[in-house]
Amino acid sequence: MFDVIIPAAGESSRFSGNLNKLFCTVNGRTVLENSVLPFLAFQGLEKIIVAVNDENFARARSLFDGYENVTVILGGSTRTDTVKRALERVTAEFVLIHDGARPYVSDNVIKNVLDALNDVDAVVPVIKLDDSIANVKNGYSAADRENFRRVQTPQGFRTEKLKTAYARISSSFTDDASVYLTLYDDAKAVDGDVKNIKITKFSDLETFPYRSGIGIDTHKLVENRKLVLGGVEIPFEKGLLGHSDADVLTHAVMDAILTAIGERDIGVLFPDTDEKYKGISSMLLLKEVLSRLDMRGYVVKFVSATVACQRPKLNPYFDKIRTSLSHALSICKDNLSLAFTTTEGLGLVGAGDGISVIASATVVAKQ
Numbered sequence: 001m002f003d004v005i006i007p008a009a010g011e012s013s014r015f016s017g018n019l020n021k022l023f024c025t026v027n028g029r030t031v032l033e034n035s036v037l038p039f040l041a042f043q044g045l046e047k048i049i050v051a052v053n054d055e056n057f058a059r060a061r062s063l064f065d066g067y068e069n070v071t072v073i074l075g076g077s078t079r080t081d082t083v084k085r086a087l088e089r090v091t092a093e094f095v096l097i098h099d100g101a102r103p104y105v106s107d108n109v110i111k112n113v114l115d116a117l118n119d120v121d122a123v124v125p126v127i128k129l130d131d132s133i134a135n136v137k138n139g140y141s142a143a144d145r146e147n148f149r150r151v152q153t154p155q156g157f158r159t160e161k162l163k164t165a166y167a168r169i170s171s172s173f174t175d176d177a178s179v180y181l182t183l184y185d186d187a188k189a190v191d192g193d194v195k196n197i198k199i200t201k202f203s204d205l206e207t208f209p210y211r212s213g214i215g216i217d218t219h220k221l222v223e224n225r226k227l228v229l230g231g232v233e234i235p236f237e238k239g240l241l242g243h244s245d246a247d248v249l250t251h252a253v254m255d256a257i258l259t260a261i262g263e264r265d266i267g268v269l270f271p272d273t274d275e276k277y278k279g280i281s282s283m284l285l286l287k288e289v290l291s292r293l294d295m296r297g298y299v300v301k302f303v304s305a306t307v308a309c310q311r312p313k314l315n316p317y318f319d320k321i322r323t324s325l326s327h328a329l330s331i332c333k334d335n336l337s338l339a340f341t342t343t344e345g346l347g348l349v350g351a352g353d354g355i356s357v358i359a360s361a362t363v364v365a366k367q
């Protein structure tokens with residue numbers, strides 16, 4: 001019989017923006033659920049103790065509301081303190097301890113640990129190193145990677161022995177086997193899984209951290225208005241009509257970015273019924289779009305846009321527009337592709353009644 005402790009009380013300080021990694025989604029469930037629920041399928045499980053910080057307590061509790069053998073408790077200020085507190089509640093013969101931010105744990109790894117506990121009192125899943133390693137403590141010396149392993153969780157222990165080890169330590173440790181080994185020397189390594197990573201940065205959440213979107217926009221050309229494209233004012237006898245400065249190029253680019261992250265379009269975000277957007281520079285709206293992107297943990301990587309315009313000729317303004325827009329997007333000029341085209345006199349663009357733009361944006365998860 002075994003209990004499970006899930007220490008999840010750390011601040012995710014290395015993570016992206018204001019996001020809380022425990023509640024980000026992987027395969028349709030939160031990281032925390034993915035780290036906890038696989039243990040429920042194993043015979044011999046008595047209970048799972050999830051230890052979180054004060055800030056996450058209510059949310060974690062509601063996540064596991066329906067599970068009678070999952071208990072949420074308050075952790076301590078360090079991982080070691082957190083495990084100490086949770087251990088007080090452990091009553092089963094064995095205990096498995098698994099990081100709350102390892103959502104890709106497989107049944108195989110859990111089984112390897114449980115099986116080995118039939119023979120030994122401490123089990124640690126490990127994986128081989130792919131890179132060569134070196135010892136840099138006094139200068140530099142080569143080390144044989146065959147003698148070393150990367151250490152994962154869940155780690156399994158005979159409860160009484162781990163409790164005894166924890167009762168005697170006063171400093172902090174990064175894992176439980178290290179605590180166990182302060183008193184005993186009989187830990188056994190079993191096969192871990194390279195996919196069983198600990199989430200530390202946003203891009204760990206997705207195997208493919210790129211997303212892309214498309215935006216399209218058209219504005220009417222009328223007299224007594226300015227013609228603004230990509231934040232650049234183009235001298236012309238007409239300008240674009242709209243509630244804002246009607247920068248059709250920037251509008252299409254914003255919609256491309258917003259659709260890349262699954263947000264609603266600029267018509268919804270900046271409604272033309274709102275006085276505060278009347279005559280506003282679209283560069284300011286772009287700033288707002290980029291801050292939403294940042295909150296979602298992404299940055300712009302590439303933008304490509306084609307402007308369909310019969311008149312005026314835009315080629316003389318190519319560099320100016322590309323410089324202005326790439327600067328506003330915080331990307332290098334080479335990552336902003338621009339094309340100008342006409343419609344050979346056809347349609348509303350061909351008649352000189354308006355300008356249309358189609359744009360695509362590729363965004364990438366922040367590292």
Ligand code: MG
Nearest residue numbers: 217218248251
């Ligand atoms: Mg528009």
